[in-house]
Amino acid sequence: MRKICQKTMMALCLWFGFAVSAADAQVLVEQGKIKVSLEPGQKVADTLTIHNTGSDAADLNLYFEDFRYVEPFLGKKDFFSAGTVDHSCSPWINFYPQTVHLPPFAQKKINFTINTPSDASGGYYCVLFMEKTIVDGSAGAGGEGSKAGLTILSRVGTLFFVETNARIKKVSVGGVKADGKTISGTLTNQGDVTLVITPLFYIINSSSGVPVDRGELEKLYVPAGSTAGFALKSSSEISDGQYLAVLTFDLEDGVSAVSEIEFQKKGPLYTVISAK
């Protein structure tokens, strides 16, 4: 059976390196995330800026969708049609223009207005997409037999985080346990906004009071009412003994929560003594 070995072709092609001229149209949105804190009923107007940093003109369609961070809450998002997810702010935001022609190396300001309802409470979220067709596979069809073409659309987004001033930022830590050299637990968002959490830690020797390790864990993106896991693994070898791990969960806007975990290390095993 005659077959074309694409893998071999790829390997041969790569000998030529990456010396391929570019179909160059890059869309850059300056504000990847817009976070505002408002009183219910308040209106604000602002702008965001998009650039075409490429040498080809770009035509963009702008539209809203909703998004939601999904498990394990490390930043991955699912996207939904605008206004279909609880606590969507897309119905409140007007923007102009909705289509944009960007000549090479040009920029354009997008005006938007946020009209917060008077009964708003907590956090509301949506994403404004700027979409461009980079390749259109529908062109060139014709002739006999089967033909195939793929159209590729690319889009960059600006995330909107609209929260009321009286928002609640609160977490609880639970399920702390040791598994080999890892101490893990869960973090539940008990507030009414999506929390972007930076967990910081330091470990001190309970006997000497000397710090033996410190660092930062992976950021967590936890919607209200959701629970995410965290795992603390010491980056350095520590000797047998009793230790206190102090975890500070930075919830942004000057809010943080602290958890203290006392544990013992004996040989390769860690045992949690207490957690509060």
Next chain:
Amino acid sequence: MKTVKFSFIALIGIAIIALGATAVIADQGSFGINVNIKKSAAIQFVVSRVQGTTWTANNNDLNFGTLLYDGVNGIFYSPFYYAIDIGTTGDGAGQPDDISFSYTPGTNPNQGTTLGGLGVKGSLTVVKTDGANDALLNKVLLSKVASIGTLDKSQFTGGWPRLYVGIWDGNPTTSTGDADEEVFTPADNPGDYSGILLVTAVVN
């Protein structure tokens, strides 16, 4: 614009150095310094058509054209495939954390038959490349690109994401291994097979 931004970043750098120096003079303790650079998102594509050892810049379409017939094996095939390099480095902080894919079927002359459309006859391969070497990350049917999930920028340290898009020709070494995968054969209805691949880039 780049000059202005570079100057701004340079000024921040100078400010950090000056602040650090002041701190050292004032006290020998340690100090935390926070600098918040606006987090932008950008995405750039370089599309190439690959045929044999020839890479050709491809500006306008990702069209496999009229497929060729291999009478010996009784299949239709495309003599080329596409490589799409994704650039995510913008001005300074212009790196989206999160790149994801979705596929929407287009025209499918096999509609109503047991045979599938482009979604099961084409595949997407995601690699981390440095221009000389590829490290395979994912290889899936076009119809299942959503299963790739999110590509995080940390996966591409020392390289960049590259996508290969091709029509399967029955070669086991280029197969996705998916039980649903199909080749074009004379049993397929003639016509235009199409679909839309959506690439999304956002920050976290």
